[in-house]
Amino acid sequence: MSGIIGKKIGMTSVFSADGRNVACTVVEAGPCVVTQVKDEEKDGYKAVQLGFGERKEKRTVKAMKGHFKKASTSPKKVLAEFRDFRGEFEGEVALGQEIKVEEIFKEGDFVDVVGTSKGKGFQGVVKRYNFGGVGDATHGQHNRLRAPGSIGGASYPARVFKGMRMAGRTGGNRVKLLNLQVMKIIPEQHLVLLSGSIPGANNSTVIIEK
Incomplete structure (x- = not known):
């Protein structure tokens, strides 16, 4: 499974190839940095850890500063692991490598999106x-x-x-939506348009999995 971390921007609509007007969610997906590469010998499983978004250095604990220094990158706000990530990169990714959305997805792909639903308080x-x-x-x-x-x-x-x-607290849960289609990719702005809606408020973090 490969994927990328992103930020939900908002909604728009585009015309599909057969002329339908499809409601889409705009996601700023990446660029992400490879902050750790895990293998079976050392960690017991294969995975790639990606970092997304900038975090102030003064708000980063010392251990994590060392973690990011190994990858020769600045502190990141969000980290996520993806198992068996190497498919798109011919079996190899390097520590500190930058991952862009157009390297992983192409228009027409179907993806799963993980986000945190909007919190609605006590209902x-x-x-x-x-x-x-x-x-x-x-x-x-x-x-x-x-x-x-x-x-x-x-x-x-x-x-x-x-x-x-x-009655009780509603929303604020981890939600995963399956089989959303990649309608359009705008690589210059690191944007991807996904069919339909995805969980979470605007500017919230989402994970797109392939």
Whole structure:
């Protein structure tokens, strides 16, 4: 699996080859730097660690400063590992090598995108689990139609079962979307346009996997 780290910019639309207007998400993908190359002898598995985004040196701990110094690069904000990365580079990547989006993906490829969904704070059951609420009234009480109603507790089990659908914190979870198509690549600006929406707010970090 190979991939790249990027930043979600926003949404736009492009016309596909068959004339459809396709909604797309714009991602600033890379350039990333190879900050570590792992092998089976030393680490037990093969992987490539990439770094993306600049971090202030005064906000970088001493151990990580040494880690980045080995790769002859400045401190990076985000690190991510990709196993079996070497396919696109004929079996070899070097420490400190710069990885660009056009070297990994081409237009028409299908990719998976990992991001952190938007946090929505503490929410009730109507917003969190799509309970019927006021209009459908399939859950709730006769005078409080956005309330969850009974959860079935009594002297037994005398507790709430794990996973019970109740109010709570919503969003802010790791979400992975599969099979989004690469609609367009703009190498001069390190941009890639992916079909559909991806998780997270604008300027949030995403990982694109192939």
